[in-house]
Amino acid sequence: xxxxxxxxxxxxxxxxxxxxxxxxxxxxxxxxxxxxxxxxxxxxxxxxxxxxxxxxxxxxxxxxxxxxxxxxxxxxxxxxxxxxxxxxxxxxxxxxxxxxxxxxxxxxxxxxxxxxxxxxxxxxxxxxxxxxxxxxxxxxxxxxxxxxxxxxxxxxxxxxxxxxxxxxxxxxxxxxxxxxxxxxxxxxxxxxxxxxxxxxxxxxxxxxxxxxxxxxxxxxxxxxxxxxxxxxxxxxxxxxxxxxxxxxxxxxxxxxxxxxxxxxxxxxxxxxxxxxxxxxxxxxxxxxx
Amino acid sequence: xxxxxxxxxxxxxxxxxxxxxxxxxxxxxxxxxxxxxxxxxxxxxxxxxxxxxxxxxxxxxxxxxxxxxxxxxxxxxxxxxxxxxxxxxxxxxxxxxxxxxxxxxxxxxxxxxxxxxxxxxxxxxxxxxxxxxxxxxxxxxxxxxxxxxxxxxxxxxxxxxxxxxxxxxxxxxxxxxxxxxxxxxxxxxxxxxxxxxxxxxxxxxxxxxxxxxxxxxxxxxxxxxxxxxxxxxxxxxxxxxxxxxxxxxxxxxxxxxxxxxxxxxxxxxxxxxxxxxxxxxxxxxxxxxxxxxxxxxxxxxxxxxxxxxxxxxxxxxxxxxxxxxxxxxxxxxxxxxxxxxxxxxxxxxxxxxxxxxxxxxxxxxxxxxxxxxxxxxxxxxxxxxxxxxxxxx
Numbered sequence: 001x002x003x004x005x006x007x008x009x010x011x012x013x014x015x016x017x018x019x020x021x022x023x024x025x026x027x028x029x030x031x032x033x034x035x036x037x038x039x040x041x042x043x044x045x046x047x048x049x050x051x052x053x054x055x056x057x058x059x060x061x062x063x064x065x066x067x068x069x070x071x072x073x074x075x076x077x078x079x080x081x082x083x084x085x086x087x088x089x090x091x092x093x094x095x096x097x098x099x100x101x102x103x104x105x106x107x108x109x110x111x112x113x114x115x116x117x118x119x120x121x122x123x124x125x126x127x128x129x130x131x132x133x134x135x136x137x138x139x140x141x142x143x144x145x146x147x148x149x150x151x152x153x154x155x156x157x158x159x160x161x162x163x164x165x166x167x168x169x170x171x172x173x174x175x176x177x178x179x180x181x182x183x184x185x186x187x188x189x190x191x192x193x194x195x196x197x198x199x200x201x202x203x204x205x206x207x208x209x210x211x212x213x214x215x216x217x218x219x220x221x222x223x224x225x226x227x228x229x230x231x232x233x234x235x236x237x238x239x240x241x242x243x244x245x246x247x248x249x250x251x252x253x254x255x256x257x258x259x260x261x262x263x264x265x266x267x268x269x270x271x272x273x274x275x276x277x278x279x280x281x282x283x284x285x286x287x288x289x
Numbered sequence: 290x291x292x293x294x295x296x297x298x299x300x301x302x303x304x305x306x307x308x309x310x311x312x313x314x315x316x317x318x319x320x321x322x323x324x325x326x327x328x329x330x331x332x333x334x335x336x337x338x339x340x341x342x343x344x345x346x347x348x349x350x351x352x353x354x355x356x357x358x359x360x361x362x363x364x365x366x367x368x369x370x371x372x373x374x375x376x377x378x379x380x381x382x383x384x385x386x387x388x389x390x391x392x393x394x395x396x397x398x399x400x401x402x403x404x405x406x407x408x409x410x411x412x413x414x415x416x417x418x419x420x421x422x423x424x425x426x427x428x429x430x431x432x433x434x435x436x437x438x439x440x441x442x443x444x445x446x447x448x449x450x451x452x453x454x455x456x457x458x459x460x461x462x463x464x465x466x467x468x469x470x471x472x473x474x475x476x477x478x479x480x481x482x483x484x485x486x487x488x489x490x491x492x493x494x495x496x497x498x499x500x501x502x503x504x505x506x507x508x509x510x511x512x513x514x515x516x517x518x519x520x521x522x523x524x525x526x527x528x529x530x531x532x533x534x535x536x537x538x539x540x541x542x543x544x545x546x547x548x549x550x551x552x553x554x555x556x557x558x559x560x561x562x563x564x565x566x567x568x569x570x571x572x573x574x575x576x577x578x579x580x581x582x583x584x585x586x587x588x589x590x591x592x593x594x595x596x597x598x599x600x601x602x603x604x605x606x607x608x609x610x611x612x613x614x615x616x617x618x619x620x621x622x623x624x625x626x627x628x629x630x631x632x633x634x635x636x637x638x639x640x641x642x643x644x645x646x647x648x649x650x651x652x653x654x655x656x657x658x659x660x661x662x663x664x665x666x667x668x669x670x671x672x673x674x675x676x677x678x679x680x681x682x
Contacts, residue, residue: 003506010498108330116334120522120554130532139498139530211496213523221493256499263499264491 005136007257008250013142015249016149019242021204022229024197026241029230031173032190035092038099039201039226040219041106046072046202047214048110051119061124065206072202077195103219111216119214145207156238169193232274234281244282320359321388321610321617324381328369328394335550336394340416340599342588347603355607356615363387369394371401378402382409388617389414389606396420396464403427410619416602417595420464421676424646429619431626431645433605434598435567436676437465440543441472443651443671444565448511448541449480457486457509459500461516469515469543485509497527505531511539514546521546522555529558539563547656550593552663559663562656568594568635569654569665580634601633646676
């Protein structure tokens with residue numbers, strides 16, 4: 001029984017992590033209709049910024065986390081203004097080719113600067129080990145992930161639903177022309193959203209270094225997971241990818257625990273079944289745009 | 290018009306090629322060329338860098354002239370992709386007319402070059418790849434690294450002797466992982482041990498959590514682990530996170546997981562892990578102390594077992610050339626290498642005259658803190674271990 005709950009908890013933590021990593025992609029893909037395969041590169045950037053600050057400059061881990069967000073967001077806004085902007089109107093194939101090229105450049109660049117071996121984060125002792133909660137082993141680091149990611153999700157949902165910026169963003173997405181007519185600065189809204197999504201990825205990258213491992217191949221290795229989250233969740237809201245991440249995280253952990261021989265395929269099976277059932281994802285909108 | 294031009298070009302190329310071929314025997318006899326094919330980029334790049342560094346160090350120390358010939362290294366990067374290896378080996382042999390091909394970060398790369406070595410009759414010195422079958426693929430292959438069977442069988446024997454009865458295994462699902470598992474299992478169960486749980490994790494595995502939980506619930510005395518060197522650190526951290534260290538489940542395995550290259554960054558979670566391997570940077574011989582000091586001074590990092598394999602590989606080439614008096618005939622060189630014995634930073638080693646594979650001591654080591662850094666400290670030695678992967682056939 002205890003191990004069932006531990007597995008459930010591990011699955012939730014894994015899912016939450018996937019969500020923070022991938023939700024920026026859901027925003028650019030779903031809301032802005034831009035195929036950005038280089039999303040993982042921003043996550044990697046955040047991870048490396050955090051690792052360098054913690055390991056080399058001696059920053060405390062919790063102070064370095066926000067910096068990972070800021071750094072990735074800054075890189076995001078820079079690239080958005082310089083490069084991405086020109087491809088918003090381009091075909092999806094152009095966008096794919098451009099962003100995959102960016103992935104390869106980021107891989108080679110990081111490999112050159114930081115070396116190809118894995119980077120480990122020096123964590124504060126308070127985050128190591130497990131807490132025993134009524135016989136259920138709860139990893140401290142994973143608990144922290146669940147807390148941070150849970151808070152982020154609530155905050156994101158509130159921003160989208162309740163704030164003025166949120167309504168501007170939704171308006172800009174639903175009908176950019178009408179939104180411009182109403183005096184909303186659509187490019188600015190998109191740029192800001194893009195940067196925010198990149199920042200979240202950076203934060204996710206910093207958090208995931210401990211669990212998924214951080215090396216220059218990160219953007220390539222996890223691209224598939226991000227895409228699964230977005231396709232299964234549908235890309236029209238935050239709720240879809242959130243539930244999809246949780247589902248996939250739990251299914252992945254449970255699959256590997258209970259059926260270790262076929263475990264790695266469970267996540268793909270879940271994806272196939274859901275997509276047969278709902279081709280636009282759990283919360284997809286059917287309108288073709 | 291265009292076709293005609295192309296035809297002319299072809300004719301010219303063919304003529305040039307045949308001219309080159311006839312000129313080949315008369316090539317400069319005062320230099321020996323070594324084509325070094327290593328993964329210098331990609332996931333295996335640390336292997337390539339270590340070997341390249343070690344060879345540079347050796348040539349710095351011993352000079353670049355042997356038996357009156359100047360040694361020339363031509364380094365090519367195959368990124369551990371066998372198709373590249375084959376193409377590069379061919380270019381090196383045909384265009385650069387190398388006398389040796391060497392390096393080879395992974396098994397498929399070493400195998401891809403094997404038929405070329407046979408055809409060209411030049412020695413192929415394997416300095417990294419560790420699957421048993423490699424040296425059987427060409428009579429011109431000599432290995433200075435290790436085979437996985439060497440360390441995996443020894444740790445199996447050691448576990449039986451040291452009261453470990455129930456073992457759960459966690460190995461990466463690819464050729465070296467399966468090699469390691471098979472050799473360990475054979476020796477461990479033959480000695481009366483029991484495998485209570487056997488998990489093969491996918492090679493591109495992001496999270497060990499569910500597998501580790503399964504290990505924990507199986508309650509073994511120890512877990513046998515083989516994952517690619519890069520993943521070892523993540524594995525050990527999650528092992529500690531889940532409290533497996535406190536529940537008395539020890540980590541044992543071949544030493545790849547505890548590569549010196551990465552060990553110090555793994556954190557205290559790695560403390561106490563027992564592995565069997567050919568080399569530790571903490572090997573107590575004077576020769577090794579000098580080697581480690583020189584390597585650290587030149588490159589700023591600690592040498593790992595790959596560096597030692599490269600160092601011994603180039604030593605083997607030097608010594609073989611000395612023995613043949615600079616003759617670069619492939620068959621003579623291979624004959625010279627067979628049975629060669631020398632003292633390496635890892636301890637005494639030799640080349641098995643029958644299999645052309647390496648014979649070396651395998652050490653049982655435990656991760657301990659020495660002067661504030663993590664090291665594999667050797668505490669037991671199994672002498673002159675041959676590759677059991679071949680001897681059993």
